[in-house]
Amino acid sequence: MVLQQLDRTLQNKHQELQDLFSGMEQALIAYSGGIDSTLVAKVAFDVLGDRAIAVTAESPSLLPEDLEDARIQAAEIGIHHEIVQTHEMDNPNYTSNPVNRCYFCKSELHDTLKPLAIARGYPYIVDGVNADDLADYRPGIQAAKERGARSPLAEVGITKLEIRELSRMLELPWWDKPAQPCxxxxxxxxxxxxxxxxxxxxxxxxxxxxxxxxxxxxxxxxxxxxxxxxxxxxxxxxxxxxxxxxxxxxxxxxxxxxxxxxxxxxxxxxxxxxxxxxxxxx
Structure with missing residues (x-):
């Protein structure tokens, strides 16, 4: 019974995610290749098709194998995938590693993605921030919000555990992939x-x-x-x-x-x- 209730809850949240993307004409996904943003990319593509694009930022803080995983997962989903270069390592506010380091990382990311989205006619940039992230110390969330990004998983109230369960329900083979922050x-x-x-x-x-x-x-x-x-x-x-x-x-x-x-x-x-x-x- 508990499992059935969990499944219904996830099905409802999945539908809410789909409805959210249905309200977007086009969307650019800030796509790291992690399980969170990959779920966002999957649902966005299911709803928007070629009106959704996944963009991964390449920098020294990203493992090359994680970039390769991002390519493979995007190809399996079917979503168009592009790679851009970010230059947070040129910013001493980042490399000095203050407690709000992530703010400067996400500032660089979204300052790179926003012009790309505007040039391509994408009115929305979305990321993989989830409901649990909102309760953690994540200064990068502020930087993204200041630049107009949206977080569908957080908006729907999907937690880290639910991301894995929903990914498994959608038969995504990487549903149990370990988290891999920068x-x-x-x-x-x-x-x-x-x-x-x-x-x-x-x-x-x-x-x-x-x-x-x-x-x-x-x-x-x-x-x-x-x-x-x-x-x-x-x-x-x-x-x-x-x-x-x-x-x-x-x-x-x-x-x-x-x-x-x-x-x-x-x-x-x-x-x-x-x-x-x-x-x-x-």
Whole structure:
């Protein structure tokens, strides 16, 4: 009964999404290739057909394999897909990595997409922001809203879990794809971001994925790589893999030290510093 109720709820929300796009003459989707924006692209194409376009921003903070995934998924959906270059790495407000770094990233993205949408006659730019994102610290949402972007998933009230369930219901083969935020999210606020550092993290995470691991992060701080895995996988990881070889590989990428986070993977872990209580001297 609970599953049937869940299915009905998702079916209703799916219909709301379709109705939302039916009210748009044309739409340009800010498409990262992640599960959120890919669901938006799927529904937009189902409703609008060739009046919907998916555009992916390519930059050093995007893994090349994620860009390839975006291409493959767009082709399977059938939606027209284009790639643009963004240059957030030229902005010191971004590379200095302040707590609102994402604001400058999304500003660059939408300042790139908006002229393209206007030139092509697309009155709407939509993104993959969902209902759960609205309760998280996401300064990039403000930048997108300031530039007129809409967030269909959030407008309909679709959560992260519902995105996966709806993607599965629509038989999208990537419904269980792990979340993959930009590589800049691997660095603690205040540590500068460079192309070299981004490439170090990319190589490290690629190494771990070749070992068969899916959900993971390699956080980087002052030359130290901190590996995050799901808690249930930590023991098997230590027992079953060649740790000295891993350390040697990470050292070759430029890391001085390699550590394993015993707490395990947690999305947005670096935002904890924003929640620390202020202590005043007596």
């Amino acid at each position: 590589l800049s999210s691997r660095f603690p606020y205040g540590e500068s971001i460079t192309v070299e550092k981004l490439q170090q993290v990319a190589k490290a995470e690629r190494y771990l994925r070749k070992l068969g691991l899916k959900t993971l992060r390699v956080r980087s701080e002052s030359g130290t790589a901190r590996i995050e895995l799901p808690p249930s996988e930590i023991q098997a990881f230590v027992i079953n893999h060649d740790i000295p070889a891993l350390v040697e590989a990470f050292r070759s990428y430029g890391f001085l030290f390699v550590t394993l986070d015993l707490e395990g993977f947690s999305s947005g872990k670096l935002n904890r510093v924003l929640q620390q209580p202020t202590v005043t001297a007596p």
